[in-house]
Amino acid sequence: MSATAELRERFRSALMPTYGTPPVAIARGDGCRVTDVDGNHYLDLIAGIAVSALGHAHPALVRAVRDQVAAVAHTSNLFVHEPGVELAERLIRLVRDPGAGVTGAAPDTDVRVFFGNSGSEANEAALKLVRLAAGPSRDYVVSTESGFHGRTSGALAVTGKPAIRDKFGPFTTDVRFVPYGDPAALRAAVDDSCAAVFVEPTQGEAGVVQPPSGYLHAVREVCDNSGAAFVLDEVQSGVGRTGHWFAHQADGGAVPDILTLAKGLGGGLPIGACLGFGDYATAFAKGDHGTTFGGNPVAASAALAVLDTIESEGLLANAAETGALLAERVAAVDDPLLAGIHGTGLWRGIRLTRPVAADVQEHAAAHGFLVNAVTPDTLRIAPPLTISAEEILEFTEALPSILAESRPQEEGTAP
Numbered sequence: 001m002s003a004t005a006e007l008r009e010r011f012r013s014a015l016m017p018t019y020g021t022p023p024v025a026i027a028r029g030d031g032c033r034v035t036d037v038d039g040n041h042y043l044d045l046i047a048g049i050a051v052s053a054l055g056h057a058h059p060a061l062v063r064a065v066r067d068q069v070a071a072v073a074h075t076s077n078l079f080v081h082e083p084g085v086e087l088a089e090r091l092i093r094l095v096r097d098p099g100a101g102v103t104g105a106a107p108d109t110d111v112r113v114f115f116g117n118s119g120s121e122a123n124e125a126a127l128k129l130v131r132l133a134a135g136p137s138r139d140y141v142v143s144t145e146s147g148f149h150g151r152t153s154g155a156l157a158v159t160g161k162p163a164i165r166d167k168f169g170p171f172t173t174d175v176r177f178v179p180y181g182d183p184a185a186l187r188a189a190v191d192d193s194c195a196a197v198f199v200e201p202t203q204g205e206a207g208v209v210q211p212p213s214g215y216l217h218a219v220r221e222v223c224d225n226s227g228a229a230f231v232l233d234e235v236q237s238g239v240g241r242t243g244h245w246f247a248h249q250a251d252g253g254a255v256p257d258i259l260t261l262a263k264g265l266g267g268g269l270p271i272g273a274c275l276g277f278g279d280y281a282t283a284f285a286k287g288d289h290g291t292t293f294g295g296n297p298v299a300a301s302a303a304l305a306v307l308d309t310i311e312s313e314g315l316l317a318n319a320a321e322t323g324a325l326l327a328e329r330v331a332a333v334d335d336p337l338l339a340g341i342h343g344t345g346l347w348r349g350i351r352l353t354r355p356v357a358a359d360v361q362e363h364a365a366a367h368g369f370l371v372n373a374v375t376p377d378t379l380r381i382a383p384p385l386t387i388s389a390e391e392i393l394e395f396t397e398a399l400p401s402i403l404a405e406s407r408p409q410e411e412g413t414a415p
């Protein structure tokens, strides 16, 4: 029995079956490569779902975490600590002044940060913030079909995926869903008793689905006209994934009222953030919200190392360039299974003509590439922001064989 088979067997017996039993058991990583418990090597093109922004075992991350855990690992929110304050200040600076001629929030906008431990918690904070700021007369929230905001009860309530949501209803928040990317539907759904609009800049879990250009500006306008809060979920898109610090900073930057972050922020350490702008910066008063671990010194130090390294290694430009190379090379592959590639930066969906993404994922792993079958017909590619052009080409050169092996039987034998 292989070490992988043995570990999977133990997983099956000990863990709740929420994830099925994952096929690959990772033992260690270095840069964009990981090694499984049987010693097989893989190029990691999913980075723990857009989380391992610096790849694996990046010296800056290792140093930051090691030094901080040796100094003080945890304080609770009964005490102030430098990494948490510093991280909040850095995030505020980045939403106001992203640099490189990119427009951020107005320099005098009040921005404040609340730290949690995950994307769900960042969105839970956003929901409570909205509830307080909006008052009782605004009694519903609008969100988008196929959108994803997390698995805790509040975050799940605004998640537009019936398959994962419906079993757990009814929810305490009245949530109305509109088609994603459709400003007219949004306008029709939002009136002056709407508390908030929850939206992703691109729907990651739906298959890296992009809205028409100008959509976030349309959301901003609908919220300005109705007084609803614009809550932008950048849990997956934020912190460099798109080649910008934050996805909303592309295209002239529609600035939200509340911005949520998590995945890539800690580079693998659990941390989430909810940023409030303007009145939403100070809507929470003492005692209104809290969490024991949120933004603890180790997670905050890891996040500071991520932000520092994105800057010092030019990873925004790297995400834009290697992402464009990936798109160009995938688009050049001629295969009956390949419908196209979409997305921005290092956040891409490879669309297939048949619902065989799970097979392609399996064949890719056999070739030494970790990709994610995010929907039945879409592969999600979200590698570390540190990936090199050579590593991208390794994958695109293997892709024709991977696709050929994944072709449904009758087509594989057709002339």
Ligand SMILES: *Cc1c(COP(=O)(O)O)cnc(C)c1O
Pocket (backbone or CB within 6 Å): 117, 118, 119, 120, 121, 123, 148, 149, 150, 151, 200, 204, 205, 233, 234, 235, 236, 237, 262, 263
């Ligand atoms: C992953 C994700 C979440 C949930 O984050 P967790 O850390 O899993 O709770 C929320 N919103 C978006 C857009 C996500 O991609």
